[in-house]
Amino acid sequence: MGILEVKNVGKRFGGLQALGDVNLSIAENSVHAIIGPNGAGKSTLLNCLVGKLIPDTGSVMFDGQSVLGRKPYEINQMGISRVFQTPEIFADLSVMENMMIPCFAKRDGAFQMNALSSIPSQRDMIERAEHMLEDMNMADKREMHAGSLSRGDKRRLEIGMCLSQEPRLLLLDEPTAGMARADTNNTIDLLRQISEERDITIAIIEHDMHVVFSLAERITVLAQGTPLVEDTPDNIKGNPKVREAYLGETQDAA
Amino acid sequence: MGLTKKDFTLLIIVAILCVFAPFILNPFPEGSAMAQFNAGYPDLMQRLVIFGIFAIGFNILFGLTGYLSFGHAAFLGVGSYAAIWMMKLLTMNVIPAIVISVLVAGLFSLLVGWISLRRSGIYFSILTLAFAQMSYALAYSVLTPITGGETGLQPKYTDPRILDGALEPGQTPRANLFGLDMKQSFELTMGDWVFTFNAGYYVAAVIMLVAFYLSIRIFRSPFGMMLRAVKSNQQRLNYTGLNSKPYTLAAFVISGMYAGLAGGLLVAMDTQVGAERMFWTASGEVVLMTILGGAGTLIGPVLGAGFIKYFENIVSKINKSILEQWFAFMPDGIEDLLITLVYPFIGKGWHLTLGILFMLVVIFLPGGLVEGGQRVGRLFKRKKPADDKPDGKTTPAE
Numbered sequence: 001m002g003i004l005e006v007k008n009v010g011k012r013f014g015g016l017q018a019l020g021d022v023n024l025s026i027a028e029n030s031v032h033a034i035i036g037p038n039g040a041g042k043s044t045l046l047n048c049l050v051g052k053l054i055p056d057t058g059s060v061m062f063d064g065q066s067v068l069g070r071k072p073y074e075i076n077q078m079g080i081s082r083v084f085q086t087p088e089i090f091a092d093l094s095v096m097e098n099m100m101i102p103c104f105a106k107r108d109g110a111f112q113m114n115a116l117s118s119i120p121s122q123r124d125m126i127e128r129a130e131h132m133l134e135d136m137n138m139a140d141k142r143e144m145h146a147g148s149l150s151r152g153d154k155r156r157l158e159i160g161m162c163l164s165q166e167p168r169l170l171l172l173d174e175p176t177a178g179m180a181r182a183d184t185n186n187t188i189d190l191l192r193q194i195s196e197e198r199d200i201t202i203a204i205i206e207h208d209m210h211v212v213f214s215l216a217e218r219i220t221v222l223a224q225g226t227p228l229v230e231d232t233p234d235n236i237k238g239n240p241k242v243r244e245a246y247l248g249e250t251q252d253a254a
Numbered sequence: 255m256g257l258t259k260k261d262f263t264l265l266i267i268v269a270i271l272c273v274f275a276p277f278i279l280n281p282f283p284e285g286s287a288m289a290q291f292n293a294g295y296p297d298l299m300q301r302l303v304i305f306g307i308f309a310i311g312f313n314i315l316f317g318l319t320g321y322l323s324f325g326h327a328a329f330l331g332v333g334s335y336a337a338i339w340m341m342k343l344l345t346m347n348v349i350p351a352i353v354i355s356v357l358v359a360g361l362f363s364l365l366v367g368w369i370s371l372r373r374s375g376i377y378f379s380i381l382t383l384a385f386a387q388m389s390y391a392l393a394y395s396v397l398t399p400i401t402g403g404e405t406g407l408q409p410k411y412t413d414p415r416i417l418d419g420a421l422e423p424g425q426t427p428r429a430n431l432f433g434l435d436m437k438q439s440f441e442l443t444m445g446d447w448v449f450t451f452n453a454g455y456y457v458a459a460v461i462m463l464v465a466f467y468l469s470i471r472i473f474r475s476p477f478g479m480m481l482r483a484v485k486s487n488q489q490r491l492n493y494t495g496l497n498s499k500p501y502t503l504a505a506f507v508i509s510g511m512y513a514g515l516a517g518g519l520l521v522a523m524d525t526q527v528g529a530e531r532m533f534w535t536a537s538g539e540v541v542l543m544t545i546l547g548g549a550g551t552l553i554g555p556v557l558g559a560g561f562i563k564y565f566e567n568i569v570s571k572i573n574k575s576i577l578e579q580w581f582a583f584m585p586d587g588i589e590d591l592l593i594t595l596v597y598p599f600i601g602k603g604w605h606l607t608l609g610i611l612f613m614l615v616v617i618f619l620p621g622g623l624v625e626g627g628q629r630v631g632r633l634f635k636r637k638k639p640a641d642d643k644p645d646g647k648t649t650p651a652e
Contacts, residue, residue, distance in 0.1 A: 072493050073491075077495045082493050084493075088487055090482075091486055092486040097483075102494045104479075105495040110496055110497040111500040114475055116256075116475060117475055119476055
């Protein structure tokens with residue numbers, strides 16, 4: 001049993017069958033990549049996992065509990081954190097505040113009416129956020145406006161925010177999209193370090209083959225809403241079906 | 255008090271301004287040409303602090319969460335009606351009236367907020383506006399037995415007033431705080447100056463200080479941080495395991511209670527209420543106050559409320575004969591021309607003046623009066639080091 005079990009999930013938008021019959025099992029503490037051409041249903045699948053969409057058929061079980069019908073914040077409280085394609089951070093707040101919010105969410109739950117306590121009195125929360133900023137090499141930027149960070153730093157901050165909640169499953173949606181090569185490599189190193197040092201499962205949707213083959217232990221290839229094949233990176237590289245569907249090399253051309 | 259040094263200093267400054275307001279607002283001697291710019295009379299001073307409370311509360315919703323309510327006057331009105339009924343049924347003491355106005359406005363805002371917060375952005379604003387206009391219509395006609403309709407409500411000597419006992423026929427019930435009449439004033443004459451110290455003003459000012467203190471605490475709390483997070487990125491908030499709905503609803507109810515408090519105090523100072531204080535222009539006015547002063551800042555709404563209420567009272571008081579007095583020293587032709595030019599902007603035309611001031615502030619100071627103050631402050635800070643240099647000798651760059 002994997003930590004995340006997706007069974008027979010289907011999703012239809014009007015006349016478009018976005019997801020056919022998806023079965024997917026993600027093993028605990030692994031790094032699992034989901035790849036596929038544009039329109040293969042990667043994002044739809046991800047949205048079904050985090051509560052943004054509800055699939056028409058099938059089941060999604062996280063750690064033995066169904067996530068279907070739950071709100072995004074409830075699913076997050078179960079232990080699934082999501083990193084977005086464009087970094088979603090609190091741009092109007094300071095870096096430190098950005099990091100403190102998930103710490104409070106982890107400790108106090110979805111809502112806490114602590115309107116009369118002061119932030120400086122929350123020593124444990126401050127320490128936790130500072131610790132995480134150090135882990136992300138961002139301690140020197142703590143008073144900065146998060147909106148004025150560079151793209152790479154925004155991504156680091158977002159990943160740090162997700163990690164400070166100590167999630168069991170970290171979902172990343174094309175984490176290096178639109179990044180320069182140097183930033184991409186930094187992100188790969190960061191993710192590798194996270195997966196080695198922490199008790200965490202990472203599922204990653206990615207377009208960039210360089211990222212996928214540097215990180216993933218298992219790869220699922222999605223094509224036209226259904227999983228084509230699931231295997232180790234080495235086997236995927238050599239699989240002719242994958243080359244045809246994803247890498248765009250048809251038999252004729254080869 | 256759980257405040258940082260900077261916030262504590264701000265609170266102390268506001269407290270000092272409130273205590274000495276009768277002096278500060280009356281800088282011109284009685285009977286002088288400038289005396290119409292004096293604002294140190296009880297009615298206006300009370301309004302300054304009461305609308306300050308209204309704007310402080312509105313800022314907790316709009317300044318922190320970014321949800322723009324266009325119906326907050328409804329909560330002010332509901333608070334006023336609740337307060338006047340306390341005065342009719344229970345006692346002319348203002349304490350029960352104020353307490354009940356906060357509670358009733360809180361309950362009403364819970365209902366309105368629960369429904370309106372299903373939507374955000376412009377749809378939320380429209381929903382609150384619809385609620386406020388419905389409340390106005392109800393108060394104005396349908397609920398006349400409760401609200402007095404067009405004539406409004408006033409305490410009468412015939413009211414039951416269980417705690418106070420019966421009044422003699424013809425006697426006017428007076429709002430009081432354990433016997434201290436809200437209208438009671440003490441006048442201090444110093445040379446040509448007359449300063450008025452009014453009991454009602456000081457009661458309202460103390461309550462405003464408490465309200466301001468609470469708002470600082472809310473701004474600096476984890477709860478306040480979550481509200482700013484709602485404004486900044488609701489999607490990230492939801493994917494961080496936080497449910498934005500109860501946060502926005504709590505902010506809505508808190509600001510509704512502030513509005514109710516302001517409504518209750520208005521009744522405590524001037525024991526009458528009419529439906530017009532729930533009209534949508536009154537809701538718009540608090541939006542103007544908050545933006546004019548600086549939304550999302552602590553002191554901004556208070557400044558904005560003071561600014562608008564001051565100009566409303568002062569500019570609308572100026573009439574043609576005062577203008578003639580001002581421009582009397584000029585040649586006749588120019589005097590008439592100036593009077594013709596200025597006349598539309600005074601008296602009943604004060605809204606024109608307000609509109610122009612509002613445009614100027616929004617265009618040149620998007621952060622409101624607070625930003626203006628910060629710019630002036632920075633100007634002085636930049637100048638200071640230059641002044642400190644010994645005998646002004648600066649080494650020229652080569």
